[in-house]
Amino acid sequence: MDDTFEITVNLLLLGKTKSGKSSLGNSLIGSYEFESQFSPHSLTKECRLCKMRIPEFARRMGKELSLRLQVLDTPGLPHSTLNREEVKGRVKRALSQQFAEGLHMALLVLRADIPLCEEDNQHTVKLAEDLLGPNWKNFTTVVLTHGDKLRESQIKEEEYLKSAPKMLSGLLENVHGRYIFRDPTDRTLREERAILVARIMDFIRQNSYQSLQVQ
Numbered sequence: 582m583d584d585t586f587e588i589t590v591n592l593l594l595l596g597k598t599k600s601g602k603s604s605l606g607n608s609l610i611g612s613y614e615f616e617s618q619f620s621p622h623s624l625t626k627e628c629r630l631c632k633m634r635i636p637e638f639a640r641r642m643g644k645e646l647s648l649r650l651q652v653l654d655t656p657g658l659p660h661s662t663l664n665r666e667e668v669k670g671r672v673k674r675a676l677s678q679q680f681a682e683g684l685h686m687a688l689l690v691l692r693a694d695i696p697l698c699e700e701d702n703q704h705t706v707k708l709a710e711d712l713l714g715p716n717w718k719n720f721t722t723v724v725l726t727h728g729d730k731l732r733e734s735q736i737k738e739e740e741y742l743k744s745a746p747k748m749l750s751g752l753l754e755n756v757h758g759r760y761i762f763r764d765p766t767d768r769t770l771r772e773e774r775a776i777l778v779a780r781i782m783d784f785i786r787q788n789s790y791q792s793l794q795v796q
């Protein structure tokens with residue numbers, strides 16, 4: 582008798598160029614698969630899928646549960662060589678090719694150390710809305726990267742959120758309060774992966790493991 586279960590979770594990374602998408606993708610996968618480094622250019626031009634299997638992730642009904650994590654990295658907006666429609670077209674195509682069984686969660690990547698303004702709203706939030714359709718709010722989690730800068734400035738996450746600009750508090754309200762602060766410093770990729778995956782899986786469980794079909 583087979584005593585293992587496997588579930589597949591499909592995640593999409595969306596966000597402005599240099600917000601930290603590829604670096605977040607590496608932490609989710611647990612290895613340096615996506616290109617992420619300091620550069621004057623938008624490094625990611627093509628969407629790229631990376632997969633990772635986490636055995637013995639949990640137990641369910643006496644069986645071992647392993648998790649197959651599939652992460653789709655995307656070019657950011659604004660992009661140094663692609664226009665908005667090109668980025669949108671590439672992400673749409675990759676979503677339908679790679680995630681035929683649906684998307685479990687889009688991770689909207691924003692920098693915690695840069696205030697969210699109307700322009701970001703137009704670029705990033707609108708892109709999520711355009712790509713995922715009217716149900717986007719139920720399948721989006723905000724990831725605030727550079728959480729290490731908050732720690733360095735001795736600002737607590739709750740304080741930060743309390744004094745957040747309307748644009749950010751409105752967005753968090755829209756996505757039913759789903760957010761994660763990212764602090765990659767002083768942690769190995771595996772340690773960070775454990776923290777991130779646990780939070781994301783909580784949100785996916787709250788959604789009853791539903792996935793969104795993207796046309």
Ligand SMILES: Nc1nc2c(ncn2[C@@H]2O[C@H](COP(=O)(O)OP(=O)(O)O)[C@@H](O)[C@H]2O)c(=O)[nH]1
Nearest residue numbers: 598599600601602603604617618619726727728
């Ligand atoms: N300190 C710090 N640096 C980060 C964080 N996330 C990303 N970075 C850095 O920001 C730069 C851009 O990140 P990258 O993942 O390439 O951004 P992308 O263009 O959205 O894919 C890289 O040098 C990363 O190492 C974070 O949470 N904290």
Ligand SMILES: [Mg+2]
Nearest residue numbers: 602603624625
């Ligand atoms: Mg990138």
